[in-house]
Amino acid sequence: MHPFVIATPANRVDAVAMHWLDPAAAFIAGGTDLIGLMKDRVTTPARLLDINALPSMAGIETLPDGGLRLGALARMSDVAADPQVRRRFPVIAEALLLSASGQLRNMASIGGNIMQRTRCAYFRDADAPPCNKRQPGSGCSALHGLNRNHAIFGWSDTCVAVNPSDLAVALAALDATVRVQGRRGEYGIPFADFHVVPGDTPEHDTVLGSDELITAVDIPAEADAPASHYLKVRDRQSYEFAIVSVAATVRLKRRRIASARLAMGGVAHKPWRLFAAEQALPGLALSDNEGLREAIGRSFVDAKPLARNAFKVELAQRAVLRALRTAGARP
Ligand SMILES: Cc1cc2nc3c(=O)[nH]c(=O)nc-3n(C[C@H](O)[C@H](O)[C@H](O)COP(=O)(O)OP(=O)(O)OC[C@H]3O[C@@H](n4cnc5c(N)ncnc54)[C@H](O)[C@@H]3O)c2cc1C
Ligand code: SF4
Structure with missing residues (x-):
């Protein structure tokens, strides 16, 4: 793997500022997706910004209006085991427990989960076959290749990949909101608008700016969904x-x-x-x-x-x- 250094921002504002000053850096949480992508040379950041020690981002809390906030650094296994999540939103607990493995869920964070990248085999191939998501303009090997696991809705000739996150599907059904720290402050993105279709820019999976930090995901109280x-x-x-x-x-x-x-x-x-x-x-x-x-x-x-x-x-x-x-x- 290529050499890289690790920096540890002290707070959210510093994290965003450090990323803005060094756009080629990458936030790292559990590292369960990012390190794989680095090993496959999909991405080669020279600097990782370790966000694991950022305060107030790992909890699960009830909001004043009755909604539930999942911190971006909360681990998948902790959210799946949380009594409120299990009682009020079984769809979240089930999506998490059907994801990855116990060891991975202990490391992997909520923010990292909804940011994970496609599992299209061409995209992850270290030999880098044509892939517009990995190398814009190089072509899409899956369009007329091995596309059994690919999209049936919303694809374009530039990319036919699917999003691999189970949790994201549950959050979409619950009309969740992604909380984001940007340089101008914190704001929310409706979950339906967070991920994007490939169109002409398949290199983008989400609307998140490269220097923006996910701080939490909010689930509205009215989404209370025991059934x-x-x-x-x-x-x-x-x-x-x-x-x-x-x-x-x-x-x-x-x-x-x-x-x-x-x-x-x-x-x-x-x-x-x-x-x-x-x-x-x-x-x-x-x-x-x-x-x-x-x-x-x-x-x-x-x-x-x-x-x-x-x-x-x-x-x-x-x-x-x-x-x-x-x-x-x-x-
Ligand atoms: C073998 C294997 C099987 C898997 N199976 C499944 C499965 O069945 N279902 C499923 O849903 N997932 C599955 N996964 C994916 C796994 O859930 C993700 O790797 C994990 O959720 C990513 O979380 P992380 O904290 O490790 O993210 P990281 O690897 O640390 O980061 C992933 C990406 O998110 C960015 N990022 C992380 N946190 C933030 C933040 N707060 N703000 C902005 N950007 C951020 C990073 O910069 C990076 O680009 C599997 C993974 C592996 C390796
Ligand atoms: S489907 Fe998307 S990720 Fe897969 S090869 Fe085509 S462009 Fe790349």
């Missing part, structure tokens, strides 16, 4: 990224759906909300198989599978149906 579920479909039952995944929250009234929120992973460059299905579901009973399938199908009319992943279109709809039923069956 929620995260379903992950993958090639093996542990230690594997999703082929498709679903975060579902459901409210029932007299045994019929009053409202539902649905987000998918493994299908796009960003967590993908199924807004058309969400609008069509209210009024349906969870036992109405045909009605549910029809409503879910409305979000798949614009699916555009690639040569090797047409199977995802049917698999994804079945996964949504099952996740919805499991969530709705919860008290």
Whole structure:
């Protein structure tokens, strides 16, 4: 691996200032993604800014309005085990527990998780085949290559990769907000706007400025979702990224759906909300198989599978149906 130095900013403002003065530096939290990317020479920062000692960023706290704040430095395993998270937002705990391995979850942070980069094999290949995300303008090896695990929504000819984070899918369904420290102060980014589609600039995964620091993720009180579920479909039952995944929250009234929120992973460059299905579901009973399938199908009319992943279109709809039923069956 290339040589690098480590610096330790004392507070958030210093961290942002140090990064601004040295744009080629990189924040490091758990290091479970960044170090792999450095070993594969995807990124070669000469300076790492170790943010682990920054104060007040590792907690899980209830906000005055009843919402929940997950510190950017909170570890995945601590958030998954938190009693409030498990009781009020089981979809988060499940998404985390189905991610990576126990050892990784003990190291990996919430901020690092939603910033992790795609698992497209071409992007991570140390021999650097054409990849617009890694080397803008070089081409996309996956577009007509090995694209079984790639996108069916929102892709462009420049990049067909998917976002690998399980947690991000749950946070998208819960309408969370990413709290960010910039040079001009702290502000929030709605989760739906945080990750981006590739368009002509696939080198960007998010709207976060290169010198901006994630301080926390806020989950609104009204997202209180005990009837929620995260379903992950993958090639093996542990230690594997999703082929498709679903975060579902459901409210029932007299045994019929009053409202539902649905987000998918493994299908796009960003967590993908199924807004058309969400609008069509209210009024349906969870036992109405045909009605549910029809409503879910409305979000798949614009699916555009690639040569090797047409199977995802049917698999994804079945996964949504099952996740919805499991969530709705919860008290
Ligand atoms: C073998 C393996 C299997 C995995 N399986 C899964 C899985 O099934 N599901 C899943 O969701 N994930 C999985 N992961 C990914 C893992 O969850 C991420 O590597 C981890 O969450 C990243 O967190 P970290 O704290 O280690 O981030 P780091 O590696 O420290 O950082 C990752 C990126 O985030 C940036 N960053 C970190 N913190 C901040 C911040 N506060 N503000 C701004 N930028 C920041 C860094 O600069 C870097 O670019 C797997 C990883 C491995 C190695
Ligand atoms: S899909 Fe995206 S990440 Fe993968 S090779 Fe193409 S440009 Fe690179």
